[in-house]
Amino acid sequence: MSDLRRPLVDPAGLPAVGVAALPAALAAVTLRGRLALGLSLLPAAVAAFFRDPDRTADSTPVDPGLVLSPADGKVMHAGDPQPGVAPEGEWLQVAIFLSVFDVHINRSPAAGRVTSVSYRPGKWLAAYTAESATENEVSEIALEVPVGDGHRPLIFRQIVGLLARRVVTRVAPGDVVRAGERIGLMKFGSRMDVFVPRDCSIEVRRGDRVVAGETVIARWT
Structure with a gap:
């Protein structure tokens, strides 16, 4: 896969992001306040653990x-x-x-x-x-x-x-x-x-x- 098309999150992290999305979705319809906000941010936080940024060695010998x-x-x-x-x-x-x-x-x-x-x-x-x-x-x-x-x-x-x-x-x-x-x-x-x-x-x-x-x-x- 070309580095230009590489996903921002490693595929190994997608199941964890999906699991984190479940309480976030539930919180969106049943909760209010700080707890709801915290749970809504959980998928993004988990995705950040699996981020895959480009590095110098990807393009420079x-x-x-x-x-x-x-x-x-x-x-x-x-x-x-x-x-x-x-x-x-x-x-x-x-x-x-x-x-x-x-x-x-x-x-x-x-x-x-x-x-x-x-x-x-x-x-x-x-x-x-x-x-x-x-x-x-x-x-x-x-x-x-x-x-x-x-x-x-x-x-x-x-x-x-x-x-x-x-x-x-x-x-x-x-x-x-x-x-x-x-x-x-x-x-x-x-x-x-x-x-x-x-x-x-x-x-x-x-x-x-x-x-x-x-x-x-x-x-x-």
Whole structure:
């Protein structure tokens, strides 16, 4: 689908918008005052959770030496991996927390080939806690990224939070993705962890705001 014709709300959010419309419609004919107003705005609020704005990477080629943020939100951690969360090997980690007010569409942090996608059911602990990285529902995506004359690994994880009860992943092993390409979403508040090789340069720090498909979070070296 052309980006010019892409819907403003991700299709995965339409059932939730429909459910929210039921009490709004009921309130319109049976209630008055602030409660009626609040319920009437509920469908719009839910639709906002699933908004799908265009980003720079949709129309502008991305420097292959860059790693982009795969999610909107705030950086919770950047640097050496948090204890017990990294895949096997030598990695650096960037962890991003998405509040309910952030865009929840996820994008590929780099161009490359998807080598694996794995899903693990789990708990729904608050996404800003360290335990959420190892205990919560997660979808892990591994990429093989062309860098220079070779290829480098990159791993990122969609992790659901206290309110996010479902992760949507729209890539499969063997798929070739562009940097900044939409690859799925996480419903409501959630967390994204990105792991790059240790010889990469991390370009963000704790507390930074990042935008999916635009903010540079690391560089290949």
